[in-house]
Amino acid sequence: MPPASATTAPEVRLRTGRVAGAAEGGIERFLNIPYAAAPTGDLRWRPPRSAASWHGVRDATRMGPACPQPVRPALVAGGLADVQSEDCLQLNVWRPAGARRLPVMVWFHGGAHVIGSGTFPAFDGSALAAQGIIVVTVNFRLGALGYFAHPALSADAPCGEPLGNYGLMDQLAALRWVRRNIDAFGGDPGAVTVAGESAGAIDVLTLLSLREARGLFARAIVQSGVGLADPFALAAEERRGSELAQRAGAGSAATAAELRALPGDALIRASDGKSGGLLVGPMIDGKLLREAPWRAFARGGAIDVPLLIGANSNEASVILAMGVPPGSAASYLGPSPDAVRAAYGANLNDAELARQVLGDAWFVAPSRWIAGQASGGAPSWLYHFDYVPNSRRGKAPGAAHGSEIPFVFGTLDYFASLAGPVSTEDRAFGTGISACWAAFVKTGRPGCALVADWPRYDRSTDRLALFGPRSQNVEHFRKAQLDHLLGVFFAREGGLR
Numbered sequence: 001m002p003p004a005s006a007t008t009a010p011e012v013r014l015r016t017g018r019v020a021g022a023a024e025g026g027i028e029r030f031l032n033i034p035y036a037a038a039p040t041g042d043l044r045w046r047p048p049r050s051a052a053s054w055h056g057v058r059d060a061t062r063m064g065p066a067c068p069q070p071v072r073p074a075l076v077a078g079g080l081a082d083v084q085s086e087d088c089l090q091l092n093v094w095r096p097a098g099a100r101r102l103p104v105m106v107w108f109h110g111g112a113h114v115i116g117s118g119t120f121p122a123f124d125g126s127a128l129a130a131q132g133i134i135v136v137t138v139n140f141r142l143g144a145l146g147y148f149a150h151p152a153l154s155a156d157a158p159c160g161e162p163l164g165n166y167g168l169m170d171q172l173a174a175l176r177w178v179r180r181n182i183d184a185f186g187g188d189p190g191a192v193t194v195a196g197e198s199a200g201a202i203d204v205l206t207l208l209s210l211r212e213a214r215g216l217f218a219r220a221i222v223q224s225g226v227g228l229a230d231p232f233a234l235a236a237e238e239r240r241g242s243e244l245a246q247r248a249g250a251g252s253a254a255t256a257a258e259l260r261a262l263p264g265d266a267l268i269r270a271s272d273g274k275s276g277g278l279l280v281g282p283m284i285d286g287k288l289l290r291e292a293p294w295r296a297f298a299r300g301g302a303i304d305v306p307l308l309i310g311a312n313s314n315e316a317s318v319i320l321a322m323g324v325p326p327g328s329a330a331s332y333l334g335p336s337p338d339a340v341r342a343a344y345g346a347n348l349n350d351a352e353l354a355r356q357v358l359g360d361a362w363f364v365a366p367s368r369w370i371a372g373q374a375s376g377g378a379p380s381w382l383y384h385f386d387y388v389p390n391s392r393r394g395k396a397p398g399a400a401h402g403s404e405i406p407f408v409f410g411t412l413d414y415f416a417s418l419a420g421p422v423s424t425e426d427r428a429f430g431t432g433i434s435a436c437w438a439a440f441v442k443t444g445r446p447g448c449a450l451v452a453d454w455p456r457y458d459r460s461t462d463r464l465a466l467f468g469p470r471s472q473n474v475e476h477f478r479k480a481q482l483d484h485l486l487g488v489f490f491a492r493e494g495g496l497r
Contacts, residue, residue, distance in 0.1 A: 009061070010097070012184050016053040019060040023097065027126045030093045030185070031119075032064030035177035036170065038087035039141060044260045045153050045166060048089060048173040064090040066117035067142050068264050070272040081117050086145065086264050091174055092118055094125030094135045099186025103193065105441045106136045106178055106217070108171060110198025110224075110402060112322070113281040114143045114271075127410025131438040134187040136178060140170035144244055144271040145264065147280050149237035156256035162288035164237055167281075169288065171203055175216040193219040193441045197405060198318070199281060201225025205370070206282050206289065208303045209296035219444050221437065222309040224401055227366030228489055230284075230292040237283045244270050294366070297373040306444035307374045308437070310383030310464070311367045314398030315359035326354035332361045334488040343480040355397065357485070363401075365482040365489075368464075371457040379456035381446050382464040384477060387429055391420025404467075406430070408437050425469070433467055 009020040010028045021030035036048035043049060066081035067088040095102070107123060109116040118137030125135025140146065146167030154163055162169060179189045194217040196204045201222045207213040208220060232240075245254060247270035248262050271280075282289050296302045320326065333340045344353055364384065371382040385404045388396050406412045407430040412422045432450030440446040446454055451465040451473060466474045 011057065014181050014184055016051055017055065018057045020057045021093075022061045025126070025130075026097050027129050028095050028097055029126070030060040031062055032090045033058075033060055033093065034089060035091050035138075036089040036173045039089060039145070039166070039170075040086045042257075042260060044086070044145065045148060046157075047162060047166070047169045051089075051177075063092065063119040064088065064139070066119060067139050068145055068268050069111075069115045069142050070268060081115065081119075088117075088139045088141075089170055089173070091136055091138045091177070092125070093182075093185055094129040095185050095187070096129050096132060099134060101183075101188045102132060102134050102186055103191040103442045104134045104136060104178065104182055104187040104189075105193045105195055105221075105437075106138065106175060108138060108140070108194070108196035108200035108203050110196070110200045111142070113147055113167060113199045113202075116142070116199070121414045122406055122411045123409060124411055124414075125409070127434060128408075128438055128441075131435065133438055133441045134182065134185055136174075136182070138171065138174045140174070141167045143280060144248075144267040146170070147237075147283065148241050148244070149234055149283065149285070150241040150245060150254075150256075150259060151238050152254060152256045152259060153241075154234070154238065160287060163285045164234060164283045165285060165288055168203060168206060171207065172210075172212060172216070175207075175213070179216060190218060191442075192217040193221060195221035195223070195437075195441075196225070197223035197402060198225070202281060202293075205293040208305075208307075209291065209293040209301070210288065210303075212288065214303055217305065219306045219440065220303075220308070221440065222307065222367070222370070223404060224311045224315060224363050225309075225367070226362050227370050228294050230295075231281065231289065232283050234283060234285045247271075294370070297370055300373075300376075302374065304374075304377040306378045306440070307371065307380040308383070308440050308446055309367050309371050309374075309380060310385060311359075311363035312399040312401055312404060313359070313384065313386040314355070314396065314400050315363040316355040318401035319358045319362055320355070324358065326351060326358070329354035329357040329361075332357050332485055332488055334484065334491070340481075340484055343484060352397075356481075360478065360481055361485045361489075364478065365485045368462075368482055369486055371464075372459045375457050375459065379445070381440070381454060382457045384464055384466050384474075386466060386468040387433075387471075389419055389426050390423040404433070407433050410434050429467075429469075429471075432471070436465075 011020050019030050034051035036051050065083045065085035065088050068084050118139045123137045128135050149164040182189050194204050202225045204220050204222050205225050248266040371380040374380040385399050406415050416422050436446045436448035439448050450471050454465045455463050462476045464477050
């Protein structure tokens with residue numbers, strides 16, 4: 001989008017200075033706003049510091065750089081990041097013109113904590129903002145610069161300072177910035193929804209488990225988050241960090257200062273292809289992150305806010321793309337594999353069984369379990385996304401990981417070159433599901449015409465919204481399959497439910 005002229009540019013005064021954005025079609029956008037200081041030099045691998053103030057009016061009409069990462073093709077979950085810098089802790093804001101005390105959605109992107117950015121065109125907030133909300137997208141540190149531990153850094157840190165989870169610390173800093181500044185954009189700091197997909201959804205679940213996040217948001221959206229997994233402990237991450245640093249050129253006895261002097265691109269090269277997808281991300285450091293998020297839900301200790309949560313019908317699209325072998329599905333079958341095969345359908349071949357089992361075990365069953373755990377307090381709403389665009393029907397086995405994003409954000413045209421032409425039915429569906437998300441951001445309830453009377457989740461009725469060519473409420477969706485997978489998981493955990 002071209003920047004607006006100086007005479008029409010909307011301005012906002014923040015605590016750090018004034019910003020001038022751009023306006024188009026009744027939507028105003030303010031891009032590349034620092035929410036924390038550049039994490040460079042001695043600030044690399046430290047908790048984020050406050051952003052410096054500036055004089056005059058800051059140009060907020062162009063997207064800033066993504067945080068350093070391997071260059072990847074354009075992806076739904078993370079996106080292309082061809083312009084990068086360690087000075088990347090910025091966010092972007094979209095609002096309808098004349099905004100007054102509107103609810104806010106803060107979006108954390110996916111990308112396995114290794115790739116992606118809030119600048120990705122698929123996350124353009126214009127269509128959501130047009131429905132009467134304010135949208136904020138965030139950049140945060142990734143990969144070896146965002147989730148990294150090393151004995152020298154641990155020894156160098158002040159007593160009590162959190163370690164390793166720098167990307168997560170950035171997200172907390174962004175939410176604090178929103179609480180302090182969003183009223184200047186016409187937003188309501190008491191009506192913030194934190195939302196994310198994939199790695200961003202893992203981050204939302206993690207935030208829900210942190211006492212430091214209490215009071216920073218009033219609602220939460222979790223799209224395809226791996227919910228039942230234990231993060232690595234700090235000691236294990238220190239060992240991996242030591243190996244990575246040596247690949248990047250550090251000595252085996254490198255000091256914290258020597259580590260911080262390593263070239264950023266050397267760290268990215270050293271970790272690219274060696275970090276293992278979901279192996280990168282929040283770690284148990286004992287100071288900020290004290291337990292696996294699912295364990296906070298299990299003991300009733302998660303932050304109690306309205307929750308919208310679900311997953312897609314072909315989540316294995318990302319699991320298999322990450323190199324997870326299809327044969328690993330056997331580990332989820334438990335002591336009665338024949339019964340599992342019967343539940344999924346005796347006629348499924350091994351490849352199709354693996355696809356369904358992996359998607360259910362990693363994403364679908366955990367979403368259902370978390371919805372159930374959260375349902376005793378503030379309401380939770382569960383969904384299953386199974387809409388395949390017209391141009392892909394008959395070619396794809398289901399809705400791929402992340403494929404709901406352009407429908408929710410109203411950015412279908414961006415993906416037309418990748419997924420094929422956008423049909424009238426696709427657009428109508430996108431309008432419908434985007435309204436569901438916008439309604440939840442506004443009210444904490446996803447009331448919308450696409451699925452009338454979508455009920456809050458209750459374990460006894462076990463009802464969810466099934467989004468597809470014919471969207472509807474469904475009772476006991478894939479109950480036999482999901483019950484079995486959860487039973488296998490909790491049997492390993494000694495019966496904890």
